[in-house]
Amino acid sequence: MSMNVSQYGAAGANLILNTGIRQIESEQTDIAWQTSQGTTSSSISGLGSDRQTILSLSPKLAELTGYQSNLSSVQNRLSLSSTALKQVTDLAQSLNSQLLSMLSSEGGEKASTTTAADSARTGLGSLGTILNTSDGSSFIFAGQNTSTAPVTSPSTLNDSTLAHTISQIVSGLKDGNSGTVFSQATAASADNSASMSVFSQALSQPAEQAGALQASAIIGPDGSTVQTGPVATQGGQASSTSTGSPIRDLMRDMMIMTSMKGMDTTTPGFTNLVRQLHTSLGTTANQLIDMNTSVGVTQNTLTRQQGIYSSLQLMVKEQLSNGLNVNLAEVATRSSDLSLQLKASFSLIADMKNMSLADYL
Structure with missing residues (x-):
């Protein structure tokens, strides 16, 4: 008897992949902000370790x-x-x-x-x-x-x-x-x-x-x-x-x-x-x-x-710029990488639906 991975083991893999997709989409939202505004984040919490410096x-x-x-x-x-x-x-x-x-x-x-x-x-x-x-x-x-x-x-x-x-x-x-x-x-x-x-x-x-x-x-x-x-x-x-x-x-x-x-x-x-x-x-x-x-x-x-x-x-202003502003070239590269990762994740989920246990192993 043949078992589909999608019935059992694929559930855990899908969960991991979906979590990764949500993280990628969140990063893409940040990237979209950085591309349009030229700054690190739309919120104070997104400033990371530079937050206190910028606030002061x-x-x-x-x-x-x-x-x-x-x-x-x-x-x-x-x-x-x-x-x-x-x-x-x-x-x-x-x-x-x-x-x-x-x-x-x-x-x-x-x-x-x-x-x-x-x-x-x-x-x-x-x-x-x-x-x-x-x-x-x-x-x-x-x-x-x-x-x-x-x-x-x-x-x-x-x-x-x-x-x-x-x-x-x-x-x-x-x-x-x-x-x-x-x-x-x-x-x-x-x-x-x-x-x-x-x-x-x-x-x-x-x-x-x-x-x-x-x-x-x-x-x-x-x-x-x-x-x-x-x-x-x-x-x-x-x-x-x-x-x-x-x-x-x-x-x-x-x-x-x-x-x-x-x-x-x-x-x-x-x-x-x-x-x-x-x-x-x-x-x-x-x-x-x-x-x-x-x-x-x-x-x-x-x-x-x-x-x-x-x-x-x-x-x-220079100190603020170092903490707030982003390198648009680096942002563009990161955006491209995230897009590829997202496509790969969706493709993998689609392929896993048709994988047998033998294929999975």
Whole structure:
């Protein structure tokens, strides 16, 4: 009597072969993922011995990417700050050149003074607009309160309470009181009351305190931060001739010049007041240049930091690549081998169904 292996011994062999087939198909699923995605596995468990390394590196890469994003944002704000400060400096220097001309006999004529006053009036409006520069989502010179414009109404600076107050002070100019006029205009410009200040409530602070209002951003794993730009009203110690803030001093000088329209060298106290304005604008221009230089130094420091982070990102990405990415040529070879193994297994199962015990032995 003849016995078929399929009735008895083939059952165990089939079980072994079917288990092998399922393993091959599972490997083919992994191979399909690797071929389409270029990575080792679709799951953490499939990463094998590299799992812990990859799990530790991924957060580090995300952290570095976050720092780079912050640095790029800060660099953009600093670039806008630098451009704006350059524009403000140009305004100060241009007006100072006109003041220097006004000290001459011809420059001190009424027509020249009127031209300079008109330039100051126009420049005041431009200054307000520049100080309200935005990066699209926040105001550059607003400090920590980035959603509030530094200058409450730039288009009406010439008609503000401060401008009218300074105009009234200048109207009292006479021989021997130019210093008093200048100090009174300075005091008015340093007034932080809501009725007098042209700046937002948050920025209506003494110049020495306003510097502490600067916004900052985290740029390092140790929690290190960097200031994202100057505040419109920041500066140093105030005096009888300075509010302490170069921008506030410039605004005061522009308002004084605007108020001098129609005056000339025959006006009592005119020449002395022009000299004071000339000295003040020269000092202000230098302070603005120093402020812009400080911004440039920060930009250079951040550029170096960005370079360091870029190198670290490349290193981490390379380590991740070694653990995650696959050699597609090797994957293709493995895929071909698995396909052949699968075909052979199915063929063997089919052949075993017709094998006799003698054939099996």
